Amino acid sequence: MTGTHHPTPPHGPLPLPTTGARILLLTGATLTIASTFLAWTWTTRFPGNLTVTGYPGGLQTITLAGAALTLLHALAGHGIRGLRWLTPAGPTAPTLLTALGTFAATWYTLAAIALDLGGLANLEPGGYIAAAASLLTLAAALALPPDRPYDDHNGTRPPTPWRLLRHSFTAGHTPPAKPLPTWAETLIIAAAFALGLFLFSYGIDTEYGELFVGYLILTGLTLAALGRSGLTTRLSNLTAKHRNTTLTAAFVAAACFPLTQTNDAYTNLATSILIFATVALGLNVVVGLAGLLDLGYVAFLGVGAYAAALVSGSPESAIGVHFPFWAAILTGIAASLVFGVLIGAPTLRLRGDYLAIVTLGFGEIFRITMLNLNGKTGPDITNGAMGIPNIPELNILGFDFGKTHDILGTPIGRFGNYYLLMLLATIVVVLVFRRATESRIGRAWIAIREDETAATAMGINAFRLKLLAFALGAALAGLAGTIQAHVITTATPDQYQFAGTVPPNSAFLLAAVILGGMGTITGPIVGAALLYLIPSKMDFMQDYQLLLFGLALILLMRFRPEGLVADRRKQLEFHEDTAPTGNVPLTKAEA
Template sequence: MTTETTASETPETPETASAPAPAASGLIGLPAPLGRALATGGGILAVVSAFMSWTWTSAFPGDLTVYGYPGGLQVLVLIGGILTTLFGLASYGVRGLGALTPGSADSALKMAALGTFGTAWYTVIAISDELGGVVNLDPGGFVVAIATLAAVIGALALPFERPEPDPVDPDDTGWELFKHNSRQNWTNFRAAFATKAPAPAPTLPSWAEILVIIAAMAVGLFVFSYGIGTAYDELFIGFLIMAGFGFASLSKAGIVARVSAITAKHRNITMIGAFVAAAAFPFTQSNDQYATIGVYILIFATVALGLNIVVGLAGLLDLGYVAFLGVGAYTAALVSGSPSSPLHVQWPFWASALLGAVVAMIFGVVIGAPTLRLRGDYLAIVTLGFGEIFRITVLNLDGTSGPDVTNGSNGISSIPNLNILGFDFGAQHQILGSTIGRFANYLLLMLIITLIVVIVFRRSSDSRIGRAWVAIREDETAALAMGINGFRVKLIAFALGACLAGLSGSVQAHVTYTVTPEQYQFAYVVPPNSAFLLAAVVLGGMGTISGPLVGASLLYLIPAKLQFLGDYQLFAFGVTLILLMRFRPEGLIPNRRRQLEFHEEAEAPAVLTKAGA
């Protein structure tokens, strides 16, 4: 089977490639019909191969030895193959599939083929490497390798509109010529994956739009729980490759834009849907281990969303934000009934959460009042300082260097589990036939806190105060001239952000059993800390709700899952961040206004045509 594929297709290549190149050609010199056929055929074959055996032994994780049933990495290749096939057929103009690709079917096909290729070849190479040679591959392994390679070659042969080349200055030195050429090649390469703005969406009935939202949520939940549940490193890397290219291909196809347009139309339904999906997450997991990751992500994400009020909306660079999480956590821990707390009281959760939020807010006002008169960099430095002051103070309130309040570096430990209305958060519960463990209990509680923060964020950003924040961020002088009391408005943002962080902290104290000073410093190996929180906001998208949530999930998940890289873990992480900021400076989920800021050259023509039309 493998030989047939190669034999039938390779001989054609030289003859057809020598045909005169048309004006719109692909990156690889093959005629377009052949490329399209190769890409689509490769996609179909990749789907078939996912049901074959790739290796003879189950020594490679995921058991890829079974015919008729895909396992482990094969599932990822199967999904990639299906995407490639669908976009391939759509690029032929098959009826009914056009709706899948309102943007560009060709660019989507290229991305899907690349993703499938990447995952498949990664798997094949990993098998050969770990098991000691290509000999360990079964026919399925060869089929998938060749099928995906054919798909990529075919997809890259698809024609695209090449941008007008810049004229070469004849006086250029060799080096300048080289720079010119590489710039030209890069523009060409980018144009190969260009996509046009999707045509205006046909108006669907509301029920259909809601179905689309539900489907999008289900896909999101599936991808997320799959990512968390990846049990071994190979699967997670395969998942990263496939998810990255899959998302790219969906966005090239214009599906992402269309779905987000629909979600923007039904904001409340989307919000409810997202929370139902998140609440369903613990029920999809058989193991409390993954709920643990889930609840930590949720705490991290919620605090990041609170920081987004301060940084994203009001534009105040706060480098010590995690201190407010610490204030909330310590406050809740002190009244939790922990044996190491000097206060031997056990308050009910609602009271300790309220206290945590209020105390954090008071700290926010106390720290904000003197510092918020500063602007920009100075504010950043001062908040950084206050963040450290909090940590060091807590460290010193140990009974020897100061009064005994926080138990110093040992922290407040053995914080008892919550018990709300007889529901013991420390015990397992049977709900709807699923076992919900300790962390899953807290996950569901934390979800309520997240919902509160989301609602507060939305209400405030749409309100008068939200407009004042944005005005202050954009131009403080002009905002003053509008009659906006800059100091008061900034103080409100600071206090509100602190209050929300404190609320999250009061749950966090119970989840982690122990609160210690080093959990709340500027930079630390595990999130949440001020540096990671800020990264989550910037990476996800400043000023949006879903941005910090997505950013925090990625920032938590990627380092946690890349631990096998050992010493290179932080290096890989750093490189990822740099690349993301280079290619998507407005964040994964951009605020419309920010997109304007970073892509002015891309936006300007669109505005001009609109004005001209």
């Protein structure tokens, strides 16, 4: 465990003997768990009722979960049998991250209590115990020996405390997993998605902003811990091996979501997230695969929505027709497709920044046109700023989407119905994305993104393929738009702006793709969920929302330019120094 030139310290940035650190860690984590059963404040004015001694409530459950996870990782670090699978890449970094998550969530809770109620006097002794215990746990975790011995680069980088701190967070090497029988691997994938469903519904169901912040802190850092412990690598190896099982499991989990909900408002939130995510995935074809920066993408969603609204049989529609749903969907897709080709044909000869500016312009032109087709400044088609309201509920083969139906004994309300319908559209988009990527067409798109001149020299008609990507992206957004129009029953121009505080708008769509991870399927979905949930849950920071959003984007681009869910290609591209490049082949499944 020692380097060749500089003797590397056998501990993290805090100089403590390992045994002492381990004992402190276990004590701290146990104490933190115990503290969540005490009262942290005296009044129920702070949401979640933290006044009860005897069982944890509200934000205390977050601390409890975090401390329990820390304890588990710490025990795995002791080499306890049956827990070693938790940390194949080494226990220190994950322990440190879970301890950090617990510490941050706990201290955030205490600070929120003090701020909300006006002063530290509102804390009960239980709160102080929690604060001290979580700090102790974090300190002890900082003294653990790192998972990988510190490399001083032949003495040029002596181990300063700051370097040691950063090094403590780096992951060790993940050894390949023992192959398990197929059923066991399938079970692991299913369990992972069940857990994902639980986490997602917990996040959606958080009733007040403070709980959501606590949830976000702990979930984020725990996911980072899982990344460091090597479990994420193992899981992604499994999902790469059983791709169809994974896809099925993901959609079964997603389809189960309405069954877990009793409140229609939260199902509505989930439906909006799903619409946003689907459109982001469509944009990913254009931006992530073909590398075309489209800043007016939301217009295609608008075209789909307006087309569907016009043929929906709404009494306010200028065309008094009522298409059946399949015809309405086709109309929406076709309208978006035509619009996409019309915009793409003249603009796609441009490259890079020029294309971005032109698409930005076209996106705004769409919105303003819809605004002006109101009978006064233009022909009366879209009803101007009022939009097309009263879009009737869908009715497919006698299934009325406006009514509550019982599925498996659980009532599924209006939004639940639309959520399931939207999920079908998402499946279509995911399949289209996946199949297009792994084909001659998808390879040509990536080739154009990588080097357009070389791609044309390989016989690729760059213009035609870019137009195809543009049209496909537009059609997918049109599909989402037709359903969106029925979900919100109105199509108005101001829903389809370039930027605004409520997603989906072009800027947020692009942000979801970049934040989540370009060129991946999971990335835009995760990005969209975060970008939708965070503003809607944290209404108390409404005024600073865009500021914080910008800050978050800058930080992300600085520290994780490949996005939250990294395409393996991108990971190699941006972290060539840390990634084991060169000798490690990139398998097709991982890409």
